[in-house]
Amino acid sequence: xxxxxAMDFTDNDTVPRHDLPKPPGYSEQSSHDQDDxxxxxxxxxxxxxxxxxxELSFSPGKNFMMTAFMLxxxxxxxxxxxxxxxxxxxYNPIKSAVTVQQAFTRFDxxxxxxxxxxxxxxxxxxxxxxxxxxMSGALxxxxxxxxxxxxxxxxxxxxxxxPPAQSASGGVLG
Numbered sequence: 001x002x003x004x005x006a007m008d009f010t011d012n013d014t015v016p017r018h019d020l021p022k023p024p025g026y027s028e029q030s031s032h033d034q035d036d037x038x039x040x041x042x043x044x045x046x047x048x049x050x051x052x053x054x055e056l057s058f059s060p061g062k063n064f065m066m067t068a069f070m071l072x073x074x075x076x077x078x079x080x081x082x083x084x085x086x087x088x089x090x091y092n093p094i095k096s097a098v099t100v101q102q103a104f105t106r107f108d109x110x111x112x113x114x115x116x117x118x119x120x121x122x123x124x125x126x127x128x129x130x131x132x133x134x135m136s137g138a139l140x141x142x143x144x145x146x147x148x149x150x151x152x153x154x155x156x157x158x159x160x161x162x163p164p165a166q167s168a169s170g171g172v173l174g
Contacts, residue, residue, distance in 0.1 A: 046109065050119055053107040057123035060096060060130035067134060071141045078145055086145070089138030093131035100124050 074082035
């Protein structure tokens with residue numbers, strides 16, 4: 001009596017290949033489930049990358065409050081410490097905004113759809129806008145310190161002196 005779990009592996013050309021019995025442990029359902037799991041994992045990876053890109057796009061806004069506190073603590077006087085703090089508060093957002101492509105390269109994926117690419121572009125724009133917001137705080141600080149030319153008297157050096165309308169000369173009394 002042959003065993004139930006025994007398989008006959010002899011070459012049998014009379015049986016068409018599509019009628020061969022399925023291997024032990026194989027089921028059509030588990031194969032489709034694995035494909036669905038792989039597809040869902042790819043979608044999850046895409047959503048995770050977009051979520052991390054969103055977090056990065058709002059990170060300059062989170063740093064803005066700390067920068068604003070540092071600017072406030074440095075005072076409005078024109079001192080080396082307050083000038084250094086203000087310079088770095090302007091320099092860092094400009095540097096970040098210029099290198100936005102490098103900051104977001106880790107989130108770029110060739111599997112992205114057009115909608116995902118548009119969403120990523122929106123996050124890049126938000127990143128640049130948040131950096132400009134952070135820089136505006138530093139520019140306001142510079143205007144409080146008197147380092148920005150915001151009044152008419154700051155531009156007096158560029159006004160041409162008009163020619164005199166009259167001239168007077170002294171005489172000799174004799």
